Amino acid sequence: MLSFSLLSMGLVVLPFTAAQMIYDVTVGGAAGNLTFSPEAIFANPGDQVVFHFQQKNHTVTQSSFANPCGPKEGGFDSGFMPVAANVTDNFPTYTIRVNDTNPVWVYCAQAANTANSHCGKGMVFAVNCPADGSPNSFTNFKNSALAIGSSLAAAASSTAAAPSETASNTWTAAYGSVTVPPAPSGSVVTQPITLQSSSWTTVYTSYPNSPAPTPAALEGQVHKVIVGGTGKLTFDPPRISAQPRDIIMFEFHQKNHTVTQSSFADPCRQLNANGTTGFDSGFLPVADDASSFPTWNVTVNDTAPMWAYCRQKTPASHCGAGMVFAVNSDESSQRSFSAFQALAEQLNGTAAAASASPSATGSTSGAGAVRVGILSAAVAALGAFAIVL
Structure with missing residues (x-):
């Protein structure tokens, strides 16, 4: 009987190795999801994890179990990956390779060390984490992140609390007998930003529920706001959320309006506090039959709330009719846009010369939050006409 050896035939038996796997993980989402989906996977050495970045602006940053919301020294970091709301395909990706079977802990670094921290809201991920019931389980990792949040x-709520002497949690308005809630206190945050191939350090004022400081793009996002229109005393939209480097482009339609910075407590007068004068477009008249419209831009430099109004008073106060606008207003607080608009209507744009006490000056948190845009020569020429409609 003949017997054969595989080796004698020149064949080599190789050890069996499992095929490398690719795991797809979705980061964020169109609904504003602050999630990794799935939140945890088990992978073998050589496997790859591909992170698909969807809407908003997130990172994939390696951390540690002991410090879930802080970067691990020498760990990987995707940098910020902004995705616009209207993107439906070709989402950016970031890939890591699994080198061993040790746990890998990951978080999103957006708004780190602030009340809006994505990690602090539970946006974390893990590879090869121990099972639930063990000290280093994914559940314990996520709970630690939530505890940090x-x-x-x-801390932000405590900082924003009203001074003890304002026991009623209200202030007297800058004029009139109306009372308004006290201004929130902001905290100055210094944060390194990495966006695409650029890196810089930004210093901004963080308020409760203020947006993240990372722009959606290096050149910022343009927010178009329509001012006025036939039969309209409105800003459309009346409020927006904007990030540093974003541009607010005010497009002036029919009649004769302004966009003028004010404060929450004094909605219908130009901001003038602590040596700071608020921006003002000046009057930009537009004829009823106009087909082209002048624009005026403001560039956002901070995440602080900002308040504005139209200062037209003929034949009646436009501000008093509710023609006001807000940027980064905290809609979950007493200083929401609707509260600002109601205050403007209640005060009716009156210019009573009552002196304001220090506690009545209102929020100046918007001061310095923007820089005034440049008018084109044509728009400046229009503004020179004192047409009041």
């Missing part, structure tokens, strides 16, 4: 939110 709760601590940051509590």
Whole structure:
């Protein structure tokens, strides 16, 4: 009987190795999801994890179990990957390779160390984490991140609390007998930003529920706001959320309006506090049959709330009719846009010369939050006409 050896035939038996796997993980989402989906996977050495970045602006940053919301020294970091709301395909990706079976801990670094921290809201991920019931489980990792978020939110809330002498939590308005809630206190945050191939350090004022400081793009996002129109005393939209480097382009339609910075407590007069004068477009008249419209831009430099109004008073106060506008207003607080508009209507744009006490000056948090845009020569020429409609 003949017997054969595989080796004698020149064949080599190789050890069996499992095929390398690719795991797809979705980061964020169109609904504003602050999630990695799935949140945790098990992978073998050589496998790859491909992170698909969807709407908003997130990172994939390696951390540690002991410090879930802080970067691991020498760990990987995708940098910020902004995705516009109207993107439906070709989402950017970032890939990591699994080198061993040790746990890998990951978080999103957006709004780090602030009350709006994505990690602090539970946006974390893990590879090869121990099972639930063990000390280093994914559940414990996520709970630690949420605890950090709760601590940051509590600190922000404490900072924003009204002074003890305002026991009623209200202030007297800058004029009139109306009372308004006190201004929130902001905290100055210094944060390194990496966006695409650029890196810089930004210093901004963080307020409760203010947006993240990272722009959606290096050149910023343009927000178009329609001012007025036939039969309209409105800004459309009346409020927006904007990030540093974003541009607000005010497009003036029919009649004769302005966009003028004010304060929450004094909605119908130009901001003038602590040596700071608020921006003002000047009057930009537009004829009823106009087909082209002048624009005026403001560039956002901060995440602080900003308030504005139209200062036209003929034949009646436009501000008093509710023609006001807000940027980064905290809609979950007493200083929401609707509260600002109601205050403007209640005060009716009156210019009573009552002196304001220090506690009545209102929020100046918007001061310095923007820089005035440049009018084109044509728009400046229009503004020279004192047409009041």
